[in-house]
Amino acid sequence: MKPHRSREPGLWLLFSAGGTLTALLLPMLVFVLWVAPSLGWMEPLTHAAVAPLARHVLVRLLLFVLVTLSLYHWAHRFRYTLYDGLQLYHLNRLIAVLTYGTATALTAVGAFIVWG
Amino acid sequence: MGAPVNPAYRRYHPKWHRDRMPIFWWLRQLSYARFIARELTSVVVAYAAVLLLVELRAISLGPEAFDRFTAWLRSPIPTVLHVFALAALIWHALTWLHLAPRALVVRLGGRRLPDAAVLLGHYAAWIAASALLLWAVLSA
Numbered sequence: 001m002k003p004h005r006s007r008e009p010g011l012w013l014l015f016s017a018g019g020t021l022t023a024l025l026l027p028m029l030v031f032v033l034w035v036a037p038s039l040g041w042m043e044p045l046t047h048a049a050v051a052p053l054a055r056h057v058l059v060r061l062l063l064f065v066l067v068t069l070s071l072y073h074w075a076h077r078f079r080y081t082l083y084d085g086l087q088l089y090h091l092n093r094l095i096a097v098l099t100y101g102t103a104t105a106l107t108a109v110g111a112f113i114v115w116g
Numbered sequence: 117m118g119a120p121v122n123p124a125y126r127r128y129h130p131k132w133h134r135d136r137m138p139i140f141w142w143l144r145q146l147s148y149a150r151f152i153a154r155e156l157t158s159v160v161v162a163y164a165a166v167l168l169l170v171e172l173r174a175i176s177l178g179p180e181a182f183d184r185f186t187a188w189l190r191s192p193i194p195t196v197l198h199v200f201a202l203a204a205l206i207w208h209a210l211t212w213l214h215l216a217p218r219a220l221v222v223r224l225g226g227r228r229l230p231d232a233a234v235l236l237g238h239y240a241a242w243i244a245a246s247a248l249l250l251w252a253v254l255s256a
Binding site: 016019020023024026027029030031032035038039044045050051052053063066067070071074077080081085087103106109110114 | 137141142152155159162164166168175178189195208209212213242245249253
């Protein structure tokens with residue numbers, strides 16, 4: 001029999017790296033991009049100002065890593081929220097496929113948008 | 117017979133007893149509800165990731181698409197939604213940073229760094245990262 005290698009540590013690592021990166025970056029990013037301009041506290045960004053920034057290779061890399069880790073952070077946490085919160089023990093496999101599958105599919109879309 | 121759905125299941129193994137729990141067990145106590153609320157901040161994290169992709173796509177499509185995106189951002193429902201999203205993300209950041217000293221054992225010169233120092237380091241990183249982001253967007 002082959003020894004059973006758990007995928008759990010790898011998934012937990014993605015979850016925890018995502019948790020830290022999103023905690024450090026997302027509050028300010030959401031405030032400065034989507035909240036402050038809408039409330040009139042800041043001038044809204046113009047395309048001319050934001051396009052060169054979004055094309056910069058370091059910004060692209062950072063955003064791609066942030067988006068990917070955010071998605072796997074969600075997948076892992078949401079999976080166990082359904083598992084513990086709604087007690088869906090019998091659907092364990094299905095929930096894992098749906099959550100990590102969604103994160104993987106959206107990461108592919110993200111790669112297309114950021115690097116395509 | 118296909119492969120068992122649950123890998124931990126063994127045939128002929130007697131079932132363990134498990135008390136039936138109502139679905140909304142976590143509404144019974146404030147601490148349980150806070151736990152579920154903390155876990156559900158991950159939904160907002162995923163939403164922010166998707167919206168970032170939408171914004172990047174709008175930027176690469178050109179000025180018209182970007183203007184449509186910013187006009188949508190300024191309409192009432194997205195505005196209110198994003199204020200709540202921001203609150204949820206701040207809650208996520210605070211709860212996450214306060215868990216860090218429990219998860220992270222830093223040893224320095226053979227001694228464990230006290231929890232307060234680890235927490236302080238994380239807060240410093242949070243402030244530095246936020247300041248950097250603010251500066252990058254404001255100077256754009």
